[in-house]
Structures are given as structure tokens and as C-alpha cells.
Amino acid sequence: MQANDGAAPSSLWPEGVRSSVALAFDVDGPTGNAMLDGSIWRNPSFFTLGAYGPWRAVGYLLDLLEEYRIPATFFVPTWVLENWPAQIRAIVERGHEIGYHGHQHEAFWQLTRERQQEVMAMSLALFRKHLGLTPAGFRTPSGDWGADTIEILLDAGVRYSSSMRGDDRPYFIDHAASGRSLVEIPGRWELDDYASLAYQRNPDYPAGLDRIASYDATFDNWRREFDGSHRDGLCMTTLFHPKVSGKPGRILLLERLCRHMRSRDGVWFARCGEVAQWWRERHAGARVVA
Amino acid sequence: MKTPERSHWPDGKRMAFVVTVDFFDAAGILAQEPRMAGREKSLSVWQYGARRGVDRLLDVLDEFKLHASWFVPGSVALEHRAMVRRIHGAGHEIGNASFGCENFDALSLAQQRDSLLSAQAALADVTGEAPVGFRSPFGNWAPGFTQQLRAAGIQWSSSWRGDDLPYLHPSSGEAAQALVEVPLHYELEDEPYFTFNLYPPVPVGQPRIASYREVLGNWQQDFAGFHRLGLCLPLRLHPEIIGTAGRIDLLREFLSHVLSHDDVWVATGRELAAWWSSRHTGNEPGHPVDVFSPLHEASVAP
Numbered sequence: 216m217q218a219n220d221g222a223a224p225s226s227l228w229p230e231g232v233r234s235s236v237a238l239a240f241d242v243d244g245p246t247g248n249a250m251l252d253g254s255i256w257r258n259p260s261f262f263t264l265g266a267y268g269p270w271r272a273v274g275y276l277l278d279l280l281e282e283y284r285i286p287a288t289f290f291v292p293t294w295v296l297e298n299w300p301a302q303i304r305a306i307v308e309r310g311h312e313i314g315y316h317g318h319q320h321e322a323f324w325q326l327t328r329e330r331q332q333e334v335m336a337m338s339l340a341l342f343r344k345h346l347g348l349t350p351a352g353f354r355t356p357s358g359d360w361g362a363d364t365i366e367i368l369l370d371a372g373v374r375y376s377s378s379m380r381g382d383d384r385p386y387f388i389d390h391a392a393s394g395r396s397l398v399e400i401p402g403r404w405e406l407d408d409y410a411s412l413a414y415q416r417n418p419d420y421p422a423g424l425d426r427i428a429s430y431d432a433t434f435d436n437w438r439r440e441f442d443g444s445h446r447d448g449l450c451m452t453t454l455f456h457p458k459v460s461g462k463p464g465r466i467l468l469l470e471r472l473c474r475h476m477r478s479r480d481g482v483w484f485a486r487c488g489e490v491a492q493w494w495r496e497r498h499a500g501a502r503v504v505a
Numbered sequence: 506m507k508t509p510e511r512s513h514w515p516d517g518k519r520m521a522f523v524v525t526v527d528f529f530d531a532a533g534i535l536a537q538e539p540r541m542a543g544r545e546k547s548l549s550v551w552q553y554g555a556r557r558g559v560d561r562l563l564d565v566l567d568e569f570k571l572h573a574s575w576f577v578p579g580s581v582a583l584e585h586r587a588m589v590r591r592i593h594g595a596g597h598e599i600g601n602a603s604f605g606c607e608n609f610d611a612l613s614l615a616q617q618r619d620s621l622l623s624a625q626a627a628l629a630d631v632t633g634e635a636p637v638g639f640r641s642p643f644g645n646w647a648p649g650f651t652q653q654l655r656a657a658g659i660q661w662s663s664s665w666r667g668d669d670l671p672y673l674h675p676s677s678g679e680a681a682q683a684l685v686e687v688p689l690h691y692e693l694e695d696e697p698y699f700t701f702n703l704y705p706p707v708p709v710g711q712p713r714i715a716s717y718r719e720v721l722g723n724w725q726q727d728f729a730g731f732h733r734l735g736l737c738l739p740l741r742l743h744p745e746i747i748g749t750a751g752r753i754d755l756l757r758e759f760l761s762h763v764l765s766h767d768d769v770w771v772a773t774g775r776e777l778a779a780w781w782s783s784r785h786t787g788n789e790p791g792h793p794v795d796v797f798s799p800l801h802e803a804s805v806a807p
Contacts, residue, residue, distance in 0.1 A: 245793075256804035257610070259797060260644030263667025263688065266793030271669060275734070298796050414691045417610075417643070423710015426698055427691070429719035430726050463669060463730030464692065464723065 227384060227448055229493065233481030234445040237400060237452040237490045238287040239314075239377060240276065241354065242303070244269045244295040244458065246320035249418060264415055265458055269299040272461025277309050279466055283473040288377075288452075288487040290316035290354040293341040300345045307346055312486035314352035315342075315373065324359040331364060335371040351488045354378055369395045375491030377402060383449045385494040398491040400452050405440050407454035412465060430468050437472050445479055450490060509735030513670060515780060518770035521737040522763055523687065523777055524573035525600075525640070525663055526562065528592075528744055530555055530581045532606035533642060540705040547702050551745050555585050558748025563595060565753060569760050574663075574774035576602035576640040579624030582631045593632040598773040600638030601625055601659065607642065613806075614647040625657055638774045640664050644689075648802045651675075655682045661778030663687040667793040669736040671781040675798045683782035686794065687739050687774050692727055694741040699752065717755050724759050732766065737777065 228235055245265030249255035255262050273289075280287055289306050291313055296303045307313060317323070318334050318341075326334070342348055353368055355378040368376065369390055375398040376388070382401045389396045404410050411428040413420055444451040455461075460469055476482055485493075514521050527533065534551045535541050541548055566573055575597050582589045582599075593599050603609070604623040612620065621639070629635040639654055641664040651674045654662065662674070666688050674684040691697050698715040700707055731738040747756050763769055772780070788795055 253804070254807060256800050257647075257807060258645060259665050259801060262797050263665045263793050266667045266796065267669075270667065270791070270793050299791055301791065414697055416691075417645075419709070421710065423712060424697070424708030425710055425712040426715040427723070429716065430723050431719065462690070462692070462727075463734050463736060464727030465730070467726055467730050 227450075227498075228483055231481065232483040234448050235450045235483040235485055235490055236285075236441070236444075236476060237377075237450060237485050237487045238280075238285060238455070239354070239402070239452050239487055240287060240289045240455045240457055240461075241316060242269055242273060242289050242291045242295055242457055243316070243320055243356075244292070244299070246292040246294050246317070247356075248320075248322075250294070250319045251321065258417065261415065261417060268456060268458030268461065269295050269302050272457035273302050273306065275463070275466050276457055276461045276469075277305060277311075279470055279473065280311070281309060283470075283477055285473060285477075285484045286310055286312070286486050288312040288314055288352065290314040290352070290377075292316045292320045292356070293318045293338045296341055296345050304346060307348065312350075312352065312488050313342065313346065313348065314350045314354055314377070314487065316354050317356040320356040322357045322359065323355050323364050324357070324361045326361070328361075328363045328367065331361070331367045332371075335367060339371065351375060352377060352491065365390050365397060366393070368397060369393065373397065374495075375400060375487065377452055377487055380404060383444065383447075383451075385450055385490060385498075387494075387498075398494045400450060400487050400490055402452050402454045403440070406437065406451065408456055408460040409454070411436070413456070413459045430465065434468050434471050438475050441472070441476055445482060452487065508733065513735060513737075514770045516770070519735050519766075519768035520732050521770045521772055521777055523737070523739045523772055523774055524566070524571060524742065525687075525739055525774060526573050526575045526742050526744065527602065527640070527642070528554060528559060528575055528577050528581060528589075529602065529606050529642065530585065532578050532581055534707070536606045536608050536642065538705050538707060544705070547705065550702055554743065554745035554748060555588060558744030558746075559588055559592070561748040561750075561753050562742070562744050562756075563592065565757055565760070566597070567595065568757075569764060571760065571764075571771060572596050572598065572773050574598040574600055574638055576600040576638070576663075577628065578602045578606040578642070579604040579627030580606070582624075582627050586631050589628075589631050593634070598638060598775050599628055599632050599634070599636055600640060600663075600774065601628060601636040602640050602642055609641050609643060609646045609650075612647075614649050614653075617647055617650055618653045621653060621657055621659075637661065638663070638778070647806075648804060651684055655684055659684065660782070661685040661687060661774050663689060663739060663774055665794070666690065669731065669734070671737055671777060672788050672792055672794055673782070673785060675795060683778075685778035685781050687737065687777060689739060689741060690727075692723060693739060695746045695752075696741070696743055699746050700743075717752060721755050721758060725762055728759075728763055732769070739774075
């Protein structure tokens with residue numbers, strides 16, 4: 216796979232836009248391995264730690280995004296949707312996009328084709344039931360997928376993914392056998408709040424129980440990531456988690472970042488779906504084959 | 506950001522602030538890291554609390570006229586009777602932290618009950634008063650244990666997470682007595698930032714000790730967030746960690762910052778729980794504890 220590059224900054228985006236920012240949040244809540252193996256039902260501290268995200272932090276984030284008039288994308292495992300439908304419905308009602316993120320945050324790369332299809336079908340049914348919508352985007356839980364996943368996503372009607380890490384602007388992933396393609400909007404670990412702020416015990420994260428980073432230093436890192444992306448005219452997305460960076464003290468960190476980004480001209484604040492649509496319409500010539 | 510529409514707290518105060526202290530002595534680290542047994546040098550890191558940290562912490566709390574909620578395992582109270590009496594005599598609340606600082610994940614429900622009740626008896630013997638607060642040292646307990654807490658006269662716990670306001674554990678059976686949870690946040694604990702031992706390694710990955718200045722910065726920012734949103738901020742301290750000569754000023758500076766706001770309600774856990782249970786009979790619909798509890802009750806032991 217090779218990335219498309221070489222374009223001058225201004226040529227990637229609509230007239231007057233220098234760079235795009237597609238803020239994205241993974242509303243994992245308590246889903247993930249401990250739920251998939253059932254151990255979470257004997258681990259109240261860990262369940263409640265995760266549940267804080269959809270229960271409280273999503274609301275704080277929606278207020279923040281409204282204040283700075285920034286549209287965003289929320290990738291939501293549908294177990295979270297089933298248990299906190301009002302909180303997830305508020306995301307849609309306040310103008311943001313919802314994307315697929317598994318049902319209980321399944322690791323797609325470890326699932327059979329049939330199981331991946333089942334998860335996508337179950338998720339779609341729940342999005343239709345609770346929200347009356349069909350998501351266009353998918354972020355693979357845990358970030359890895361199988362050799363058959365692209366075809367499964369395309370068959371499920373998915374138009375774009377935000378799963379990979381290997382570029383700083385969107386690109387196409389073609390499914391050669393059927394002539395169809397996904398737009399990929401890659402994220403970066405530098406812009407994943409797990410790399411700086413997440414902390415939990417039993418199961419331990421980070422595995423070696425490294426310290427929670429300084430909020431000031433974390434803001435400085437993220438601010439520099441934005442500045443570089445904007446200078447070079449790229450697309451910056453994030454892997455933020457409400458339960459991590461939507462906590463009361465860290466909302467202030469995100470607020471500083473939003474204020475900083477808003478102070479720059481020529482930033483296109485967009486939902487991932489809008490970035491993907493633009494890319495498909497304007498850059499369809501620059502293809503790579505998966 | 507929206508400011509709170511109404512106060513959750515007495516006298517229209519904007520937020521609640523509670524200082525909790527885990528006085529676990531060597532019992533805590535021995536339960537967490539069994540390889541500590543017999544390692545005198547390493548154990549002395551945790552014994553520093555009884556040696557120096559408790560007194561230093563008591564002095565600072567006195568300086569700020571602040572009453573904290575101290576969680577003490579029964580075995581630690583029996584070993585440090587005079588010290589625990591002194592903490593209690595200074596007006597602080599003494600809560601139950603199990604008998605031997607056990608990790609409840611390794612105990613059956615019956616063993617958890619025995620640990621709870623033995624600690625109630627030991628603490629009542631030492632202080633003359635049965636605790637009404639409880640902390641599971643490692644955060645968890647088995648299905649059915651909330652009934653045991655109520656039966657033992659426990660009115661509040663600070664063990665679980667999931668909210669930035671207190672909440673109520675669902676009532677079960679005929680036990681109608683309220684059991685309030687004051688939920689924790691790792692970023693408001695001293696231990697994740699500072700605990701250290703070379704070998705056996707604590708934390709397991711041997712990360713560097715965090716920058717004191719930057720931790721103070723984080724705590725001040727956390728406080729600003731909790732204050733703005735009108736929430737309940739529980740600090741969780743350890744005398745052997747925060748009560749060192751070099752780190753105690755970090756606490757002093759933080760308390761001084763918090764208490765410079767006249768709209769902060771400073772309470773013990775017991776006062777907080779009494780206030781909350783007098784105003785609430787349940788939680789908002791969809792609360793994590795209400796989602797979790799039926800699944801917890803239905804779960805099978807691993």
C-alpha cells in the first residue's frame with residue numbers, strides 16, 4: 216500500500232481551506248475484552264470506570280463542541296447505544312456523526328468472516344432501531360482488521376474507515392475484486408488519549424502502570440500536532456475517548472486545544488463523513504490497491 | 506461550558522470536596538505484591554506512613570482545619586492502636602478497609618463478610634465507635650456484599666467509579682437503608698503518580714516518579730473542572746506517599762488553592778453520604794450502578 220502525496224497543501228481541500236480537522240471520539244464505555252470474556256461482571260470498579268464515558272463525559276463533550284461550533288464524529292459500540300440510548304441520541308441531535316465501532320468492541324482481526332458480518336448486521340439493526348440511521352463510517356475496534364474485513368465493510372454499505380495509522384491525510388483502499396473502494400482517514404497514536412492520559416488497574420493500563428502524563432505537556436503535544444498538520448495542509452483526526460479526555464479536568468485541556476484551533480484561519484472543521492465524501496469526489500484518481 | 510443549573514450541595518455551595526486517606530501500612534503492599542514478604546527494605550517504604558507520614562499529614566489537615574475520612578484495615582488498627590486513636594481523636598472519620606487489606610477478588614462472599622465484620626469489631630474496639638464508611642482496598646466485591654455492608658451498619662462506600670457525583674447502590678431485599686457510593690478517580694489519587702519500589706518493582710513497569718510540579722498542575726486543573734461543573738471531588742491519599750518532607754507541600758499548595766474558594770463544601774465522607782441520602786432515593790435513569798448491578802448479581806464466579 217502506498218500513500219498518495221505530493222499535493223500542495225491548498226490543493227487537497229475546498230477553496231479557502233488549508234487543512235481539515237475531523238475530531239473523533241470512541242465511545243467505548245465499558246465494552247472490550249473484559250466484557251467479551253465476561254470477567255467485567257465481577258469487576259465493578261472497571262465497569263464503572265468505563266461507563267463514566269457515555270454516562271457523564273459525552274454530555275460535557277457535546278457542550279464543549281457546541282461552544283466552539285465544532286462538528287465531530289463519534290464511533291459507538293452498539294452495546295453502549297443499547298444501554299445509554301438518550302446520551303447517544305443527543306450526539307445526533309446536536310449535529311454530530313455516528314460511526315460503527317463493533318457491538319462490544321470486538322477485535323475484528325480475530326473474528327471469522329461470519330462473525331464480522333454478524334457484528335455489522337447487529338450494529339446496523341441497533342442504529343436503525345434507536346437512532347433511525349445507517350452509519351457511513353467505521354473505526355475498527357483495537358485498530359486491526361482481517362484480510363476479509365474490507366469486503367465485509369463494503370458489503371455492509373460502509374463508505375469510509377478511520378482505522379489505520381500510516382498516513383496523515385485520507386487515501387483510498389480499493390477492493391480489487393469488486394472494483395469498490397473505501398476512503399481511509401488515518402489516525403495517529405500521538406492523537407490518541409490512551410497514549411498520554413488513560414490509566415486503570417485490573418486490567419492494568421498502561422501494562423507497566425506508567426504515570427498519567429502532565430495535562431500541560433499533553434496539551435502542548437496536541438497543539439504541536441495541530442500546528443504541523445495545519446502548516447502542511449493535512450487532515451487531522453483524533454482517537455479521543457470520553458472516559459479518558461472527557462473528564463472534568465481534561466475537558467479544560469480539550470477546550471484549550473479547541474480555542475487554539477479556532478484561532479487559526481483556513482481550518483475546515485468537519486465530520487469524518489464529510490471529509491470522506493470530499494475525498495471521494497475530488498481525489499478519486501489517486502488510488503492505491505489493498 | 507455550561508455551569509451547573511442548581512447546586513447539589515448544602516447552603517448553595519458549588520461543589521463538594523472530601524479528603525480520604527488510606528492508612529494501609531505494609532498490609533496494602535503485601536496484598537498487592539506478595540513478593541514483598543520478608544523484604545525489610547522494601548516494606549519499610551510502606552511502613553514510613555506509620556513512622557512519619559501520618560503525623561505530617563495530621564499536622565497539615567489541622568493547619569487547614571480540615572477533617573478527612575481515613576480508611577484503616579482492622580489489622581493495622583490493632584497494630585497501631587494509639588495512632589489510630591489519635592487520628593480519631595483529632596476529629597477525623599475512621600472507615601473500614603477490610604481486616605487484612607485483602608483483595609476481595611480472591612475471597613468468597615462469606616470470607617468478605619468475615620473480613621468486614623472482624624474489621625468493624627477491631628475498629629470499634631480501638632476507637633470506641635463502629636465505622637459507617639467502607640473502602641474495598643482493591644475496589645471490588647462479590648454480588649450480595651452490599652447487603653452485608655448494610656447489615657454491618659455501613660452507610661457509605663468509596664470503592665467504585667463511574668460518576669462525579671455520589672450515587673446510591675440499588676436496594677435489595679428488605680434492606681432499605683441507603684448505601685451511598687462516593688466514586689473515585691485515578692487522577693485524584695497520589696499513588697498512581699508517586700508509588701515506587703525498585704524490586705520487587707512497583708509499579709510493575711518501573712516508570713519514573715512523576716514530576717511533583719506537573720502533578721500539582723494536573724490536580725489544580727482537575728479541581729477547576731470539578732468546580733466549574735459543580736461536582737464532588739474525592740482526593741485519595743496515602744500517608745507514606747504524600748506525607749514525605751518533599752511532597753507534603755504539594756498537598757499544602759493544593760489545599761490552599763481549593764480552600765481559597767468560599768463556595769466549596771468541605772465534608773467528610775460520612776457527612777457527604779448523609780446529605781446525599783437525605784435528598785435522593787435513587788439515581789437518574791440509566792446510572793452505571795443500575796446497569797451493572799443486575800448483571801453483577803447474575804454473574805458466576807470465575
